[in-house]
Amino acid sequence: GELVGAFDPQEVSVFSTKNQKRTTDEYFLQSSANVSFFFEEKAFGEDGALAQPKELSINKFGHAAHDLDPVFRAFSRSPRVAALLQSLGFQVPLPVQSMYIFKQPRIGGEVVPHQDSTFLYTDPPSVVGLWFALEDATRENGCLWALPGSHRLGVERRMLLTAERAITFDREPVQRTTEGFVPVEVKSGALVLLHGAVLHMSRENRSAHSRHAYSVHVVEGREGSVWAPDNWLQRPPDMPFEPLLPA
Numbered sequence: 001g002e003l004v005g006a007f008d009p010q011e012v013s014v015f016s017t018k019n020q021k022r023t024t025d026e027y028f029l030q031s032s033a034n035v036s037f038f039f040e041e042k043a044f045g046e047d048g049a050l051a052q053p054k055e056l057s058i059n060k061f062g063h064a065a066h067d068l069d070p071v072f073r074a075f076s077r078s079p080r081v082a083a084l085l086q087s088l089g090f091q092v093p094l095p096v097q098s099m100y101i102f103k104q105p106r107i108g109g110e111v112v113p114h115q116d117s118t119f120l121y122t123d124p125p126s127v128v129g130l131w132f133a134l135e136d137a138t139r140e141n142g143c144l145w146a147l148p149g150s151h152r153l154g155v156e157r158r159m160l161l162t163a164e165r166a167i168t169f170d171r172e173p174v175q176r177t178t179e180g181f182v183p184v185e186v187k188s189g190a191l192v193l194l195h196g197a198v199l200h201m202s203r204e205n206r207s208a209h210s211r212h213a214y215s216v217h218v219v220e221g222r223e224g225s226v227w228a229p230d231n232w233l234q235r236p237p238d239m240p241f242e243p244l245l246p247a
Contacts, residue, residue: 029165032097032233035068037061042107058102059109063233066098066216067242076216077244081130085218085244088128088193093244094221096120096127097233101213103142108205113147113176116217117155117196121228125155126220129194133186134212142205144184144192150199160230167232218244 027036043050043057050057066076075081076095085093097120102108120127137143157171181201184192194200205211219227221243235241 062099092221097217103211111202113201127196131192140207141211145181147199151195151197
């Protein structure tokens with residue numbers, strides 16, 4: 001609430017997984033080291049002004065609250081999160097991205113099928129998403145959907161940052177239907193773990209209820225695991241990624 005209340009939008013950025021190349025700007029790129037706010041595509045009226053209050057117009061904020069905000073930092077680095085990641089085999093768990101997702105009532109946008117490793121690539125691939133439901137997630141308000149077994153497909157494509165600080169993809173998306181995707185309906189307080197190659201999506205929220213969630217993406221930070229230098233998310237030299245556990 002405090003973060004949203006303090007947000008005074010001077011630069012408007014709209015979040016879209018459909019055409020990130022079109023909507024990406026320097027504000028988006030700088031969000032790698034900030035707590036930045038992004039609006040829903042349907043938040044604006046024909047006159048270009050917000051069609052509803054600011055707090056009902058924001059798609060998400062990201063992507064460094066897990067480092068910069070004391071509350072999100074403490075939660076993201078809690079002993080329970082550390083124990084979970086160690087149980088998954090992480091040696092040096094490295095949180096690289098966090099998002100608070102609002103999925104606003106009636107205008108909460110669609111998120112098309114994608115793999116998290118497309119956006120957060122390491123060699124070898126290692127990203128895992130921790131998706132915490134802060135409200136009940138149902139089919140009506142835009143819960144996650146996932147394709148069972150799709151983590152075996154490998155990473156189908158990557159989003160890249162060019163030398164000119166533009167966003168591009170290394171190949172066209174694989175054309176597929178949503179056949180086989182299953183809903184991931186969960187209660188508030190549940191944790192959904194997402195393998196970096198699993199295909200997942202969410203539909204528009206046309207209901208009267210929001211679907212708040214908090215997600216943190218973690219990669220392996222040990223020697224031999226390389227954060228791709230052409231990932232979109234690059235930290236400035238004075239703000240490197242911080243391992244979740246003390247050395």
